[in-house]
Amino acid sequence: MSISNVIALLSGVALFLFGMELMGDGLKKVAGSRLEVILYKLSGTPLKGFLLGTGVTAVIQSSSATSVMVVGFVNSGMMKLRQAISIVMGAILGTSITGWVICMSYIEGGGTLASLLSTATLTGLISVVGILLRMFSKSQAKKHIGDILMGFAVLMFGMSAMSGAVAPLRQSETFTRFLTTFSNPMLGILFGAAFTCVLQSASAAVGIVQALSASGVLDGAVALPIIMGIAIGAAFPVMLSAMGATADGKRTALVYLVVEVVGVAVVAIPFYIANFFFNFSFMQTVMTPVSVAFINTVFRLVKVLLLLPFVDAIESLVKIFVKDGPASEEEREIMRLEERFIQHPALAIEQSRQTINAMASEAHSSFSWAISLLDAYSEDGFKKTEQMEKAVDVYEDKLGSYLVKLTGRELTKRQNEDISKFLHTLSDFERISDHALNVAEAARELYEKNVQFSDEAKAELSVLVGAIGRILNLSIHAFMQNDIAIASQVEPLEQVVDELCDEMKMHHVERLQRGVCTLAQGFIFNDLLTNFERVADHCSNIAVAVIELDDDAFDTHAYLGKLKEMKNGKFEEYYQQYSSQFRI
Numbered sequence: 001m002s003i004s005n006v007i008a009l010l011s012g013v014a015l016f017l018f019g020m021e022l023m024g025d026g027l028k029k030v031a032g033s034r035l036e037v038i039l040y041k042l043s044g045t046p047l048k049g050f051l052l053g054t055g056v057t058a059v060i061q062s063s064s065a066t067s068v069m070v071v072g073f074v075n076s077g078m079m080k081l082r083q084a085i086s087i088v089m090g091a092i093l094g095t096s097i098t099g100w101v102i103c104m105s106y107i108e109g110g111g112t113l114a115s116l117l118s119t120a121t122l123t124g125l126i127s128v129v130g131i132l133l134r135m136f137s138k139s140q141a142k143k144h145i146g147d148i149l150m151g152f153a154v155l156m157f158g159m160s161a162m163s164g165a166v167a168p169l170r171q172s173e174t175f176t177r178f179l180t181t182f183s184n185p186m187l188g189i190l191f192g193a194a195f196t197c198v199l200q201s202a203s204a205a206v207g208i209v210q211a212l213s214a215s216g217v218l219d220g221a222v223a224l225p226i227i228m229g230i231a232i233g234a235a236f237p238v239m240l241s242a243m244g245a246t247a248d249g250k251r252t253a254l255v256y257l258v259v260e261v262v263g264v265a266v267v268a269i270p271f272y273i274a275n276f277f278f279n280f281s282f283m284q285t286v287m288t289p290v291s292v293a294f295i296n297t298v299f300r301l302v303k304v305l306l307l308l309p310f311v312d313a314i315e316s317l318v319k320i321f322v323k324d325g326p327a328s329e330e331e332r333e334i335m336r337l338e339e340r341f342i343q344h345p346a347l348a349i350e351q352s353r354q355t356i357n358a359m360a361s362e363a364h365s366s367f368s369w370a371i372s373l374l375d376a377y378s379e380d381g382f383k384k385t386e387q388m389e390k391a392v393d394v395y396e397d398k399l400g401s402y403l404v405k406l407t408g409r410e411l412t413k414r415q416n417e418d419i420s421k422f423l424h425t426l427s428d429f430e431r432i433s434d435h436a437l438n439v440a441e442a443a444r445e446l447y448e449k450n451v452q453f454s455d456e457a458k459a460e461l462s463v464l465v466g467a468i469g470r471i472l473n474l475s476i477h478a479f480m481q482n483d484i485a486i487a488s489q490v491e492p493l494e495q496v497v498d499e500l501c502d503e504m505k506m507h508h509v510e511r512l513q514r515g516v517c518t519l520a521q522g523f524i525f526n527d528l529l530t531n532f533e534r535v536a537d538h539c540s541n542i543a544v545a546v547i548e549l550d551d552d553a554f555d556t557h558a559y560l561g562k563l564k565e566m567k568n569g570k571f572e573e574y575y576q577q578y579s580s581q582f583r584i
Helices: 003-031 034-041 046-060 063-075 081-094 097-106 112-116 119-136 140-171 173-183 185-199 202-214 220-233 235-241 247-278 289-321 329-334 339-343 345-375 379-406 413-448 455-481 490-514 519-550 556-566 569-581
Strands: none
Touching: 003 140, 003 202, 046 063, 046 081, 046 289, 063 081, 063 235, 063 247, 063 339, 081 247, 081 289, 097 140, 097 202, 097 289, 119 140, 140 202, 173 185, 173 220, 185 202, 185 220, 185 247, 202 220, 202 289, 220 235, 220 247, 220 289, 235 247, 247 289, 339 345, 339 379, 345 379, 345 413, 345 455, 379 413, 413 519, 455 490, 455 519, 490 519, 490 569
16 A cells, blocks of 8 residues: 555545535534434433434434533533433434445446446535535525535545545555454454544544445454444543533543443453354455444444443443532533533523523622621621622623624524623623622621611612612513513613612702711712612613614614603603602
């Protein structure tokens, strides 16, 4: 085998891998978010998980991609480890479909019909249709179909290149002797595993075995252990994907390795013992691409069917190897922002939604906690507010980075709207928690300086606190539920809060003049009013984001100006209601 043949083989492998990735990406885009959602929602029982894992992997042509996706599900808390095990088993079987697709590249031309179905003809026709769809179609769906066809054509061409590159090996006695060493099951399995670890693709490794079989240099005794080793080696990229994952995420990745290693042992040991006594004839049979695909599928099917009833035992085993690690509530929520989901925007946006909802709840809680310190200050309460404020800062940083990465993906109109809403409201939630800390600091100052507000000031402050609590509840509920009706109530209440703050400032000046309040009280009182007023402003921004983005627009100033200028209908109704409810 000359250097040109080696280069041709490597080129063929590169084209095969690129074609498979292009075809898989096109299939995922044509399916939209349905594959991921189906995989997540419909995996309630081991049998369902197994069938879904098989089906999804058959579509996207990669057991590693499916398994990595499942690692992300478990890592983010969307899926339980037990559910993931059966899906991984299904993925292990589903990836064998690629071997049957590859068989199409070995259709030979002969008669008229066979010539039309030959590899060269099929590849040519498919690539022409694919490039026409890719270049001239205006529909994104048709462009993705073009990607699928182009990927298939490149995959076929890659297989043809590999087959042509290894054809001279038929006459190489040295290579034939080298291959016979792999008829030793242990050596064959080790070689297949190492080979697949390097390629990081079981489908590509099986494809190369099929290319070798087409040259007539492989028999069953050599092909079978290599195929077994390929199965084990396919666990390597999945294990790599779990670096930095939670304990359950690492366990999910380990499931792939455990299933493959145990499966190979369970199948290989009885088989080779039986072969020792009965000397199966097919072990000496020269392999073809079809027989390699058949052995690969049967081996994987037998393996997963034998292990499927032992899901609980596999779960217990991986838990022994990977121990639980401590994680705070905040860390668990942040784990939802799985980098693996960036390739699947529907999942990533849903996880972002749940995380920003957790951020909103944390900001709300921090302000409620800070308010409670005004009546009953404690250092533990102050530290709690401080911790919440830091947690919200972390949410903002992680969510902001994650959402910006998502904007670079191909998104639907609705997905773009969701991301825009999240990005517009992140800073408002973060600022609410900042104001909560300011209120907590004011409470600490009151406590340390032993300052007491007058009864009049306390009564007014109580009314304002009620209004702030109400506006926070309305805006956060509207945001989480995407409720336009609730969001429309926020702005009238925000105007009431502004008027309350202005009136309370004037009353405070009057009390100063009467000597009821002091300057020391006044500074803290005005700081509190400023923080309350700012919180109401941020609540208004959040409500506007919900309303305006629902109308495919976002111009806060224009919307608020128009709303306050009109002052009729529901706005006036809610304004009157809140003016009566929160009166000093």
